[in-house]
Amino acid sequence: MSRNSLEKVLYDLSTSGANKKLFAADPDKFLGRYQLDVEEKTLVRDYRVRDLADRGVNTMLTWGFWLQAGKSNSDYMKIMKREEA
Template sequence: MSRNTLEKVLYDLSTSGTHKKKFSEDPNKFLSRYQLDDKERALIREYKVRELADLGVNTMLTWGFWLQAGKSNRDYLKIMKREEA
């Protein structure tokens, strides 16, 4: 697993409307441009932010990624605290 690649994906999705749109249209096609394994792609597609953070991904990036998808800050905090969301 490459933490740097995971962080690059989350950064791209959080800072580019074009990338966000392409991801929402076809996540697998969008993610194919990055060197990710199947588990990494699944973590991103399924918004598994706690698991990404456990792999060392910067939590500011996981938070931005979560919020850009229209998900709530409250749910993010619950997930990060390992509470039910």
């Protein structure tokens, strides 16, 4: 697994409206552009931000990724504290 590849994906999704649209339309196709294994693709596709952080992904990136998807800050905090939303 590559933390750098995961961080690149989250950065790209958090900074580009075009990438957000591509991801929303076909997550698997979008994620196919990156060197990710099946498990990593699942973590991104399913917004498993706690698992991403546990793998060393920068939490500012997981937070931005979560928020850009229209998810709530309070739910993010619950998940990160392992209180689950």
